[in-house]
Amino acid sequence: MDILIKGGRVIDPAQELDGKLDILVADGRIAGIGKKLTAGKGIEVIDARGMIVTPGLIDMHVHLRDPGLEYKEDIVTGTRAAAAGGFTSVACMPNTKPVNDSKAVTGYIIAKAAAEGAVNVFPVGAVTQGSKGEHLAEMGDLKEAGCVAVSDDGRPVTNPELMRRALEYAKGMGILFISHAEDLGLAGDGQMNDGFTATELGLKGIPWVAEDAATARDVFLAEFTDSPIHIAHVSTKGAVRIIREAKARGVKVTCETAPHYFTLTENAVRGYDTNAKMNPPLRTAEDVEAIKAGLADGTIDAIATDHAPHHLDEKDLEFALALNGIIGLETSLPLSLALVEAKVLDLDALVARMSTNPARILGIDRGTLAQGAVADITVIDPDARWTVEAEKLASRSKNSPFLGREMKGRTTYTIVGGKVVYKAG
Amino acid sequence: MVFKHKDILGLQNLTAEEIELLLNTADSMKEISKREIKKVPTLRGKTVVNLFFEPSTRTRTSFEIAAKRLSADTLNISASTSAVQKGETLSDTARNIEAMKPDIIVMRHAISGAHHYLAKRVSYSVVNAGDGQHEHPSQGLLDMMTMREKLGTLEGLKVAIVGDITHSRVARSNIYGLTKMGAKVFLAGPPTLIPPGVERLGNVAVCGRMRDAVEDADVVMMLRIQLERQGKALLPTMREYSRYFGLSEDVVKLAKPGVLVMHPGPMNRGVEICSDVADGPNSVILEQVENGVAVRMSMLYHVSGGGPTE
Numbered sequence: 001m002d003i004l005i006k007g008g009r010v011i012d013p014a015q016e017l018d019g020k021l022d023i024l025v026a027d028g029r030i031a032g033i034g035k036k037l038t039a040g041k042g043i044e045v046i047d048a049r050g051m052i053v054t055p056g057l058i059d060m061h062v063h064l065r066d067p068g069l070e071y072k073e074d075i076v077t078g079t080r081a082a083a084a085g086g087f088t089s090v091a092c093m094p095n096t097k098p099v100n101d102s103k104a105v106t107g108y109i110i111a112k113a114a115a116e117g118a119v120n121v122f123p124v125g126a127v128t129q130g131s132k133g134e135h136l137a138e139m140g141d142l143k144e145a146g147c148v149a150v151s152d153d154g155r156p157v158t159n160p161e162l163m164r165r166a167l168e169y170a171k172g173m174g175i176l177f178i179s180h181a182e183d184l185g186l187a188g189d190g191q192m193n194d195g196f197t198a199t200e201l202g203l204k205g206i207p208w209v210a211e212d213a214a215t216a217r218d219v220f221l222a223e224f225t226d227s228p229i230h231i232a233h234v235s236t237k238g239a240v241r242i243i244r245e246a247k248a249r250g251v252k253v254t255c256e257t258a259p260h261y262f263t264l265t266e267n268a269v270r271g272y273d274t275n276a277k278m279n280p281p282l283r284t285a286e287d288v289e290a291i292k293a294g295l296a297d298g299t300i301d302a303i304a305t306d307h308a309p310h311h312l313d314e315k316d317l318e319f320a321l322a323l324n325g326i327i328g329l330e331t332s333l334p335l336s337l338a339l340v341e342a343k344v345l346d347l348d349a350l351v352a353r354m355s356t357n358p359a360r361i362l363g364i365d366r367g368t369l370a371q372g373a374v375a376d377i378t379v380i381d382p383d384a385r386w387t388v389e390a391e392k393l394a395s396r397s398k399n400s401p402f403l404g405r406e407m408k409g410r411t412t413y414t415i416v417g418g419k420v421v422y423k424a425g
Numbered sequence: 426m427v428f429k430h431k432d433i434l435g436l437q438n439l440t441a442e443e444i445e446l447l448l449n450t451a452d453s454m455k456e457i458s459k460r461e462i463k464k465v466p467t468l469r470g471k472t473v474v475n476l477f478f479e480p481s482t483r484t485r486t487s488f489e490i491a492a493k494r495l496s497a498d499t500l501n502i503s504a505s506t507s508a509v510q511k512g513e514t515l516s517d518t519a520r521n522i523e524a525m526k527p528d529i530i531v532m533r534h535a536i537s538g539a540h541h542y543l544a545k546r547v548s549y550s551v552v553n554a555g556d557g558q559h560e561h562p563s564q565g566l567l568d569m570m571t572m573r574e575k576l577g578t579l580e581g582l583k584v585a586i587v588g589d590i591t592h593s594r595v596a597r598s599n600i601y602g603l604t605k606m607g608a609k610v611f612l613a614g615p616p617t618l619i620p621p622g623v624e625r626l627g628n629v630a631v632c633g634r635m636r637d638a639v640e641d642a643d644v645v646m647m648l649r650i651q652l653e654r655q656g657k658a659l660l661p662t663m664r665e666y667s668r669y670f671g672l673s674e675d676v677v678k679l680a681k682p683g684v685l686v687m688h689p690g691p692m693n694r695g696v697e698i699c700s701d702v703a704d705g706p707n708s709v710i711l712e713q714v715e716n717g718v719a720v721r722m723s724m725l726y727h728v729s730g731g732g733p734t735e
Contacts, residue, residue, distance in 0.1 A: 196622025200437075202537035202559030202594060205621070272538035318515055318536040320557070 002026040003418065004039040008048025008379060012055055013352040014368035023053060025375040028418035033369060044420075046413055048379055054351045055367050056088025056119075056376030056416065058358035059329060061153070061178075061232055061256060061304035064090070064121070067108060068097025073309035073396045075109065078329075079117040081307070081395035083422035085329040086411030088376035089120040089366055090307075091358075093153045094131065101126035101137040106145035118421045119414070120376070122148040122364060124178060127166050131155045136166060139173045148362045151178035153232060154279075156214065158184055164221050171227035176362065178230045179218045181239065182280065186210035191320055193266040193281040201269065203319060206281050212238035219246045219253055230361055231255040233306050235280040237290035244299040254361050256302040259328060259335035260401065262291045262344075268401055274315045274322035275401040278308065292344045301357040303350075305332045309397030327395045330388075334407035337382060341408070379413035381424070386410055428727035432544045432551040435560035436601040444566070444602055450723035451570050451716065457494055458718055468497035471528040471729055476518075477554070478504040478534045483690055483714065484554050484563070488531045491721035497528075515539060516546060523547050529728060532556075550728040558592050564689050565598030567720040569606060571713050572644055575685055580607035585638040585680075587670055588648030588697055589618040595648060595689045597626065604628040613638035614648075614670060617659040635670050642680040646687040647672050647697045663696055672698045677707060685709050 003025040010021040010033065017033075024032035039045050064078040073081075082090050092109065094100035100109065106123050113121035125142035127150045129135045139150055150170055156179070157163045170177045187210040192198050194205025215231055219242055222229035234240060234257045246253045260278065265285050268276035276282055294300040308325025315322050336354060339345045345353070355378075359367025366376055387406050390398040414422035426446055436444065457465055473492040477485050485501065492499040502522075515534070522530065529550045532540060537557030544551040555561040573579055584603055590596045590612050600610050604627030612623065613635045624631050632638040639645055650666060660666050677684060686698075686707045694700050703710060 194621060196625055199591075199620040199622050200597075200626060202557050202597060204558075272541050313514075316516065318534070318539045318542050320536045 002043045005046045008051040008053035010053045012369040013356045025418045052380040055355045057086045057354045058089040059087045060091045060358040062090045062307040064092040075112045077396040079119045081329040083118040083414045084394045086333045086378040088416045091122045094126040103141045103145040124149045127152040143175045149176040153180045156180045167225045167227040181214035183210045183214045197266045208236040211236045215239040223251045228252040235261045237287045240294035254301045256304040258306045272319040279324040303353045315399045334409040337409035375418040377415040381412045382409045384410045441605040451719040454722040455719040466496045468495035471497045473497045473499045473529045474527045475501040476532045487717040560598045561594040565602040567717040570716045582608040582643040584644040585611045585642040586646045587613045591618045591620040600627045611638040640679045644685045
């Protein structure tokens with residue numbers, strides 16, 4: 001069915017557009033954008049007065065756990081969570097079971113997402129076979145099968161020579177490299193950010209230099225090989241500085257951060273809350289400010305959630321035994337809108353970081369409301385207040401440090417390919 | 426004053442008044458162990474379970490003796506014989522024990538915060554007998570009891586703690602307790618074993634050299650150096666460690682005359698402490714052990730709600 005979205009504040013950084021406009025959707029595409037468009041017969045009209053209408057949000061870093069770890073999440077529940085959070089596209093990391101290092105696994109993900117997924121799923125393939133850090137994966141094949149990037153997420157390539165070759169090979173195959181920048185030697189078996197709070201809680205620390213040193217190495221290798229690189233989940237002041245400097249001298253580096261890195265500090269770990277345990281760990285207030293500054297000045301290109309579902313049995317444990325990671329798809333939008341409220345970003349810059357830039361970095365034909373574009377649209381009520389409740393989350397897992405927290409702003413309609421896949425109820 | 430905590434998880438969350446209450450009660454409990462019939466009926470009908478997930482002789486025995494002298498029924502569960510070996514979670518172990526209606530669980534666990542996790546989930550009292558690198562409150566209390574007994578007060582004392590601070594729950598509990606009671610703690614150890622921000626835990630100064638910590642100290646507390654941690658590139662050799670951070674008679678001379686030499690045990694003789702010092706006139710190491718029983722009697726007594734003692 002065709003849709004007319006009337007009277008919303010339409011923001012599309014790709015067209016430098018910000019104004020009260022109507023959008024007409026027909027045959028799954030943007031058929032018109034302008035003032036006072038009228039609805040023909042049989043057209044669904046969405047009253048978007050007081051709402052913000054944006055190109056569909058894109059989360060370029062999620063874990064859908066499918067295939068193999070469906071007890072945590074699967075493509076159906078994960079994409080429903082995405083739709084409920086206002087995301088029309090997600091890029092899913094390859095650390096499934098088996099690892100997505102082959103055309104077969106990529107094909108499975110794409111086919112299942114097309115048949116049963118609520119939103120677009122863009123798979124990310126592995127850098128090395130089995131993500132073991134030994135042999136390069138078949139990146140050409142992965143790209144042909146539909147992967148939009150390769151990544152060593154969660155299992156960074158430790159060998160610098162292999163890292164160099166992986167960057168060169170990925171560049172040659174025309175596929176983006178997403179780096180999980182962590183020096184595993186320095187991180188050791190740390191459980192939270194290294195520093196005073198870790199000392200007080202008697203927990204082993206992961207020092208900031210584990211992230212900074214790896215970020216520096218990867219940025220240098222990208223510079224040396226003249227390859228594009230995207231740094232995932234930036235959490236430290238130093239990593240922001242390294243990336244800012246690299247960008248200034250022309251290195252083809254982009255990066256993302258996650259909402260928890262600009263919302264929470266290591267203090268959230270007090271009381272041994274395992275929902276505050278993730279990798280990289282929550283850092284200090286100083287890091288949080290640096291992340292915000294990086295978002296504001298454009299050093300940080302994208303906000304991605306690192307949505308990492310885990311079963312309660314893997315989280316309801318003594319701190320050291322609990323797995324790393326939190327879910328994020330359904331809380332990202334309000335936490336990011338808080339940056340607008342706090343005047344860190346204007347709305348235009350926020351939409352760029354949640355839609356326009358991720359589309360550009362991944363090289364996918366999304367992230368705009370231009371006439372003729374695929375009609376992926378998010379309609380947002382910026383003033384809606386709601387409370388995060390486990391039983392109301394669409395994700396199969398409930399491991400969020402934001403449970404019980406009041407949020408401001410939520411998606412009212414998520415439209416994928418011209419179809420409403422989520423409507424606030 | 427009434428002790429109103431269900432659990433004793435650490436000294437960080439106790440007030441100076443509560444610590445004083447525990448110490449005062451321990452002072453009076455000490456006499457019971459000197460009687461011919463070393464038993465009072467205070468905890469008669471109560472069940473105390475010692476749940477030890479790490480090997481321990483001294484602490485477990487001390488808690489068991491303490492419970493028995495108060496007439497509690499005690500039993501010991503150690504990790505090697507428990508269902509943990511079969512993959513049972515701490516939560517399941519704890520709830521199974523709960524179903525058997527114990528009154529107090531005394532637990533030692535290798536993971537920091539395990540007691541906080543447990544205490545939130547069970548109705549019985551949880552007493553921390555050591556959690557990871559976090560706290561060891563009964564050790565902190567028995568150390569303070571010994572200092573107070575020998576020196577009359579904790580107020581204004583200079584206490585040197587020397588060794589592996591990073592991995593030490595004994596150091597943390599002493600820092601919290603001593604700070605609250607008005608003492609000042611001077612830490613010394615190799616820089617690889619001093620954790621970041623430790624000076625902010627309390628009234629703490631970090632010294633680069635051992636002699637700076639020990640100079641004019643009222644108490645010198647040596648920590649056990651874990652020989653097995655050497656593989657982690659934290660120390661070159663035990664020989665060098667001993668030269669710089671071992672307590673010899675020469676170093677003891679830098680402290681105040683009559684300085685108390687303490688060690689939570691087990692000692693590595695000839696590594697962090699010379700035998701001459703460990704067995705010398707300043708050593709109160711065995712008094713610490715003796716006071717351990719009294720302190721643990723006091724802890725068990727107070728978490729079970731207090732009431733009349735004999």
